[in-house]
Amino acid sequence: ESSPLKFDGRVVLITGAGGGLGKGYALMFGKLGAKVVVNDLGKNREGIMLADLVVKEIKSHGGEAFANYDSVENGEAIIESIIKKYGRIDVIVNNAGILRDKSFAKMSDQDWELVYKVHIYGTYKITKAAWPHMMKQNYGRIINTSSAVGLYGNFGQANYSTAKAGILGLSTSLAQEGKRNNILVNVIAPNAGTAMTATILPQEVVDMLKPDYVAPLVGFLGHESNQHCGSVFEVGSGWFAQVHWQRSGGYRLDTSRAVSVEDVAANWTKFNSFDGKVDYPKNAQESFSSIVAMLASGGKASKSAGSGSSFEFTK
Ligand code: NAI
Numbered sequence: 001e002s003s004p005l006k007f008d009g010r011v012v013l014i015t016g017a018g019g020g021l022g023k024g025y026a027l028m029f030g031k032l033g034a035k036v037v038v039n040d041l042g043k044n045r046e047g048i049m050l051a052d053l054v055v056k057e058i059k060s061h062g063g064e065a066f067a068n069y070d071s072v073e074n075g076e077a078i079i080e081s082i083i084k085k086y087g088r089i090d091v092i093v094n095n096a097g098i099l100r101d102k103s104f105a106k107m108s109d110q111d112w113e114l115v116y117k118v119h120i121y122g123t124y125k126i127t128k129a130a131w132p133h134m135m136k137q138n139y140g141r142i143i144n145t146s147s148a149v150g151l152y153g154n155f156g157q158a159n160y161s162t163a164k165a166g167i168l169g170l171s172t173s174l175a176q177e178g179k180r181n182n183i184l185v186n187v188i189a190p191n192a193g194t195a196m197t198a199t200i201l202p203q204e205v206v207d208m209l210k211p212d213y214v215a216p217l218v219g220f221l222g223h224e225s226n227q228h229c230g231s232v233f234e235v236g237s238g239w240f241a242q243v244h245w246q247r248s249g250g251y252r253l254d255t256s257r258a259v260s261v262e263d264v265a266a267n268w269t270k271f272n273s274f275d276g277k278v279d280y281p282k283n284a285q286e287s288f289s290s291i292v293a294m295l296a297s298g299g300k301a302s303k304s305a306g307s308g309s310s311f312e313f314t315k
Helices: 019-032 050-060 073-088 109-137 148-152 158-181 203-208 217-222 261-266 268-272 284-295
Strands: 011-014 035-039 064-068 093-094 142-147 182-189 231-236 239-243 309-310
Touching: 011 019, 011 073, 019 035, 019 050, 019 064, 019 093, 019 109, 019 217, 035 050, 035 073, 050 064, 064 073, 064 148, 073 109, 073 309, 093 109, 109 158, 109 182, 142 217, 148 158, 148 182, 148 231, 158 182, 182 217, 217 231, 261 268
Parallel strands: 011 035, 011 093, 035 064, 093 142, 142 182, 182 231
Antiparallel strands: 231 239
């Protein structure tokens, strides 16, 4: 048995932690000894704040927690209240989310805007307010929440897909900026049976997708022993996987003469082939450096039939 990964002295903020996945994370961090900040603006049918109920549950297990009811759009106020209470912020799980599913033809500006505001603007505001504290501490762990819909797209979710892909973009850049200050940012695309999915999934599937099966990855990524940064994970039902980009080997047209639209058409399958040489750029530098290397070598690594060349990427 491995030694327990504890969070004693660590202050952990989970947004949207009044229910679903966020509640699962909050209960887990509470059990692992963290000081848990349970943020959620929602109420139950009796009008009781969801965050209060989760705080009560954490405390009933002997944990330490406090509730915050602000919208994530007010990130500054949320972080300020945490600093005032605990003097630091170590781990953030940007989890709050909403859906406004409509086919694109029927989507209103309001549907677009609201989803943008909670997911992207909320994640931005929370992270932006916490960032200087984490830089000063030389410590931070941030777990941002994307979705398979953000990675791959989905019918009827153009607003949500945009927001979740935006969170991915924010996270991959912050991962590169934060690393030097030991602020490690990672992304999860979870699957869970929650209020958000209960209406679209059958009960047996919901039962297999307990938030408790996602929480351990969030715990691991949030722990000081984690050194992963800038990675994207799909997780649910006890299944864990990493996702990254794959780029086709590509094909460079002969530029000693004008490159035409017809050249593109004629070489389409060569540009797009994933057979043979492929590449996995992890950041913009890696994406560009292999292209520069190819150009420096004259782009003629392996001259093939026709008016172009395929080339080896340097890793
Ligand atoms: P949920 O609907 O059960 O919980 C979301 C919580 O966020 C709610 O308690 C809600 O009151 C709160 N919230 C909404 N707007 C807020 C705001 N402006 N400020 C503070 N809190 C706010 O949803 P679930 O399923 O637990 O989702 C959690 C996260 O995981 C979301 O970001 C969601 O997009 C993402 N996700 C969930 C999937 C799933 O299968 N359940 C799939 C992919 C992504």
